[in-house]
Amino acid sequence: METGRSGRDTLDECRRHNLPGFLGSYRHQLDSQGRVSLPAPFRRGREREPFVLLKTQPDALSLYPEDAWAGVQDELREMSRREPRFRPQVLRVTADAVQVSPDAQGRILIPERMRKAIALGSEALVVGAINHVQIWHPETFESVTSATDEDFDRLMETVFA
Numbered sequence: 121m122e123t124g125r126s127g128r129d130t131l132d133e134c135r136r137h138n139l140p141g142f143l144g145s146y147r148h149q150l151d152s153q154g155r156v157s158l159p160a161p162f163r164r165g166r167e168r169e170p171f172v173l174l175k176t177q178p179d180a181l182s183l184y185p186e187d188a189w190a191g192v193q194d195e196l197r198e199m200s201r202r203e204p205r206f207r208p209q210v211l212r213v214t215a216d217a218v219q220v221s222p223d224a225q226g227r228i229l230i231p232e233r234m235r236k237a238i239a240l241g242s243e244a245l246v247v248g249a250i251n252h253v254q255i256w257h258p259e260t261f262e263s264v265t266s267a268t269d270e271d272f273d274r275l276m277e278t279v280f281a
Contacts, residue, residue: 142248147258149243154235155227156244158183162253163226171228171253174217175237179260181230183220183253191251230255 146159172189176182184192200210220228230240238257245258256264 141250142253143250145245145247145261147243147245150230150235150240151227153229154232155223155229156246156255157225157227158222158253159246160226162246162248163222166222167226168221170219170221172217173220173228173230173234174213175234176213179238179256179264180247181234181238181255182249183228183255185252188251 142162144159144161148157148159150156166185169186171186172184172192174182174184196210196213200207216234218231218234220230222228230244234240238255239260240255240257243258245256245261247254247256247261
C-alpha cells in the first residue's frame, strides 16, 4: 500500500487546480487519550473547522468536514421526510455522531466507544474518500480492499476507460 507523500502530492495538486477532495492514505499512532493526527493535507484550510465523526459502515469511521456534512444532513432530513420508516435509522446515525475539531497539533479525539466499534488499537489508517475521510484499523482496511474481483474490474473500466 502506498502511503504518505503520493497522497499529499495528489491532494495538493487537486487544490492548486481547485479540485476538492481527500485523497491518499496515512498511518498514524493513536495517543493514550485516543487522539489521532489528521494528515496535514486533510487539515489545510480547515485547521479549526469542526468535523462530524460517525460510524457509517461496520469496519470504519467516517469524518465529514462541515460542507460535506451539510449535504449528508440534507439527505438524511429528506429521507426522513420521504420515507418515515427510516426515521429510527436516521436517529441512530445522528445519535452516535460527534462533532470534533482538530487541536493545535492537528489531532482529533476518537471516543472510546467508536474505537471499540471498529477494533481500533494503537494505530489507525486515515484514508481520503473524496468528500470525507475514513478511519480504519490498518489490517482491516488491507483485508477489505486487497481482493480484486469482477466488481472492482468493472468499476475501473467504467470510471477510467
